[in-house]
Amino acid sequence: MGTERFTSEEDDVQTLYNDLADEHLQPLWELTGLLTHEPAVSTQPFRWSGRTLKKLAARSGELIPIDRGGDRRVLACANPGLQGAPFATSTMWAAVQFLNPSEGAPPHRHTPAALRFVLEGEGAWTLVDGDPLHMATGDLVLTPSMTFHEHHNPGAQPMMWMDVLDLPMVAALDAVFFEEGPTEQVDTRTDPLSSSEQHWGGGPGLSPVRHLGKNAAAPHSPLLAYRWADTDRALSRLLDSDSSASETTLRFTNPFSGGDVMPTMRCQMQRVLAGNQSAPRRQTGSQVCAVLHGNGVIHVGNTSFPVESGDIVVIPSWHTWQIRADAELDLFSVSDAPVLESLGLYRETAE
Amino acid sequence: MGTERFTSEEDDVQTLYNDLADEHLQPLWELTGLLTHEPAVSTQPFRWSGRTLKKLAARSGELIPIDRGGDRRVLACANPGLQGAPFATSTMWAAVQFLNPSEGAPPHRHTPAALRFVLEGEGAWTLVDGDPLHMATGDLVLTPSMTFHEHHNPGAQPMMWMDVLDLPMVAALDAVFFEEGPTEQVDTRTDPLSSSEQHWGGGPGLSPVRHLGKNAAAPHSPLLAYRWADTDRALSRLLDSDSSASETTLRFTNPFSGGDVMPTMRCQMQRVLAGNQSAPRRQTGSQVCAVLHGNGVIHVGNTSFPVESGDIVVIPSWHTWQIRADAELDLFSVSDAPVLESLGLYRETAE
Amino acid sequence: MGTERFTSEEDDVQTLYNDLADEHLQPLWELTGLLTHEPAVSTQPFRWSGRTLKKLAARSGELIPIDRGGDRRVLACANPGLQGAPFATSTMWAAVQFLNPSEGAPPHRHTPAALRFVLEGEGAWTLVDGDPLHMATGDLVLTPSMTFHEHHNPGAQPMMWMDVLDLPMVAALDAVFFEEGPTEQVDTRTDPLSSSEQHWGGGPGLSPVRHLGKNAAAPHSPLLAYRWADTDRALSRLLDSDSSASETTLRFTNPFSGGDVMPTMRCQMQRVLAGNQSAPRRQTGSQVCAVLHGNGVIHVGNTSFPVESGDIVVIPSWHTWQIRADAELDLFSVSDAPVLESLGLYRETAE
């Protein structure tokens, strides 16, 4: 370990280089690759097959008890460009989590923010600071930074969903904190509707006066679950509003502020009608996408991934991407765009 | 006209007072009532009966053609405390507007912002910058500052609704501008769903990505209609979430920003369950309220108004008010609270 | 008193009008002057002569003891357009305040915000929540909403300055509150530098870390005095930066937020070089201006006022105004522009 050592054929320069290395200094004029004309991206375009994820998660469910380590039965997507790190992109963790019937994952909390997206199945609950959120296909559930969260599956079928966390970013900022929950017991309540939705889920532009104050300081959405029925209807309405449109995109937003659901991750759902291609786009920052419905091809940079429902696809920063829908395709995506925007680093081109 | 003249029994002071008056100056030490310990409010607590409003509006509908003056058949609530001005409160205009079958009110726009609230009936349309908004009982429809708006009633029944405008406030700021519409023709479209709702009304926390940019600069909500079905469900959910609650209040908000629907007026709906009283409250700024459903009594300061659906009630600034619901009561209210808040002048006490 | 009564030659319409009046309703179609194409402004362009203000203030100083009423010896500018109200414009109070040697005005506070601008002389102090602010020619001193303030003159010469308050606006919003100070004694401290300036006056873009938190919630500037030496140097630098410029304008801003010094009033200083005219401008909202140095002519609407140092001039809403400087002219101005901007009602044209 230590400072890299540079070499020169000139004796006095070599002496200088040695002295610099001894003092933990590096000569800029020998460094390359620091200030590149465009982003030098390690994250690779990649697809994890939904069928494979289901099979491997189920095998883990048979072989690995839930409490073996970390109280979570999770398979992490490890991007092949990231030197073996268990991260889907340079800034985001993506994984599938699997719960057998009657299993539960006890409460804990941490500074990295998480979200859960259900690609198939229903019947598990996530509790966020004690508020029970039912999980079913197409639902987005938030477990924001430093909220206690736990999961349980009271049903007869196993349940799997996708987790996305901003863990690599929070780790890069040296700001990871973690706490066990106040109890090791899993709270197995199965309320059909969370308090979060009772307060904030009544309808667009309808805010509960009594709960405005306590959300003023929170950096995340007070609405913790976004239901597929709403998302589906909203997508349909958007497409109905413009008969020439062959695609549309919704952003999941914080009803208290209108901004992103959490300060580090933007969540969107894009629908491309059968037989159409989305406009090619590229943007700074990376994306984790999951195919909820439909099939087709996702082009990312120079790679093309045939996709079907359940697949997870990574789009690295500044890579042009485009969707071709063979059957009507609904694509859920998570990106680090709010961070890039807040730092003045977001760029997007429609090509 | 001119500067007020003050008198003194001391000769040299009287000479000074005369000289001051000649120079359009007034001696502060002779003025009273400027800096009062609490607000000195001219607006009086008042109730306009819904039954009376309906009868008088219908008679106007028989006697007065829609184009007699200003292209609007409107009866303005004139608060008896305001020296004959046609204003409901010191800062707000409130009125009922009446359209016979097949009548229309052609487009115009103005800096004062307006909203329409339907207390009974359905079947008229308001078009805002050409976007047709259906109007039915319990709906709130916005016609923000400087948006062209027109109304028409294609049905077989007359239609009446309440208008609330910030006209007194905008006039006090010397900022009233008015323009006729680009055409005198009324647009008689009857689309069941507005573009505004197709884009922004899909569900709580669901924002259309393509329409985010163009709403960034607007100071008002991109969602222009708030439907009673949503409001009713949201109120029910809020009351369900707390079994000990006997009242609850929703705020209508701008889904793009989470703030009030327009910068000058706050819109809320309060439900008080039958047999209960709301907590007494008072606040700076005035309110125009309308009873949508139910009956009971509204106490305002030292006055008590028996109320039923259709009644309009004014709550002046810093007057304690309380609702007693004999039958479950839904009260729609408009206030100037966003202005007081933005200027640091809002105070509220729950007593 | 009560609702205005309208008349008609048609009997049944007259009956309707009578019934409307009885019910405190007014027919919109008979009303005029409500929605005007451009603002209908009562405030008139006006100038109060500085020489006259000085003479009359001095006579008041001889004749009227400071404690005769309200503990302030103040002459209020009463705009001849405002029906005898003691207001300079529809939204602002302007006045001169006079203190004899050794006199003091004891502490009080109120929701209307005030500022003091010194047109000539020096040697008085204003204390804001106990912090002593020295007052000298060209200084701007703030006494924000609900801060206790008191004045005293320890010197050998009388002292006069201009007061501007947002009183008409706060009164129109029914939000005036007033409190006597905790003591009737005037605090006669004469510290040369206020805490406010020690904390926030060190230089442009230099903020005290320990004082950031407690200013986060305040709607007004933590810096309470803006010194002429700084303002003069800043104006000179601005003019130096553009050799073709014949005028320039500075805005006094809140160093904590970059915004206006108080939420209701914008303060600016404009310098026009000798022999030049400023560009003609008009804007919504009214202005109170005071000539600090120089002389020339101020055109407002169709009126032209010859001005010299000490004069106070009112520019009503939407009136074109222009300055001709015979000698280099420094014009201090206060406007209600922050209110109009926050409500989406600000318009400005350079003609």
Added chain:
Amino acid sequence: MGTERFTSEEDDVQTLYNDLADEHLQPLWELTGLLTHEPAVSTQPFRWSGRTLKKLAARSGELIPIDRGGDRRVLACANPGLQGAPFATSTMWAAVQFLNPSEGAPPHRHTPAALRFVLEGEGAWTLVDGDPLHMATGDLVLTPSMTFHEHHNPGAQPMMWMDVLDLPMVAALDAVFFEEGPTEQVDTRTDPLSSSEQHWGGGPGLSPVRHLGKNAAAPHSPLLAYRWADTDRALSRLLDSDSSASETTLRFTNPFSGGDVMPTMRCQMQRVLAGNQSAPRRQTGSQVCAVLHGNGVIHVGNTSFPVESGDIVVIPSWHTWQIRADAELDLFSVSDAPVLESLGLYRETAE
């Protein structure tokens, strides 16, 4: 390269692990060190001696022509905890830059933001988008993201200063863009005062009206130079305001918004009086500090660095730090706190 492979003594688990690795998946229950109770920080506390930096920079000045690579003669501080990367902390680059008399570094621009702080000497200029900023001891000069910048030294003495960039953070976000300047020529203007300072440096709370609009969109300060004379006076005033204080800290802020000078880096200057210790503190995020004046000891975690003027010290995230001043000590610091704050990840404790 590729996904890390895990091992198990159970055959079927080992088979699962192999299959997971083949599919670029990792089992969370085998991973450790991801969610730590407190930040697991690689950046080490470190000090680079100012005397050594000066000597090595001067030797580079003799041996290395300015145009050898990258047009900048820069020695980068390489933190020994960061595996040979040329970064001072996990999020910040720190370096010294050296210019011989008559040398210049031609214009370029990049998304990583930079600042320059002069620890000793004077007489070079940095031009930012063509605006010439003189550089002298104690001055802070900003070259914000995507502004063209160049340097030249017209004097008779060599000149050295410290550079700090957010390069590691921008690289971690895959958002580095770089462009050569429009010309390879260095602009050798030597104006004594920049336009930036003429417009925005006039005094605290004084903003140029004509330049407000064009700065509204910029995420960085329009004031590009903060002069030592101002900083010194402001520190003195702060200490004068509280006779019991033995230390004080100023933040360099954006006069347009009151916020940090750039969205990624917070700049502060702390003064500790001779014979005193600062309060121990710790916070999330890292800091690069430079001793401008004085000497003493800086404790960081379990390490204590004797320091004197010219030294550069790194404080890693969540390490307690404290300053002991033997002679009155002025410490300039740069941190990533604005990023942590905007993401809801900032924590600070005074111990």
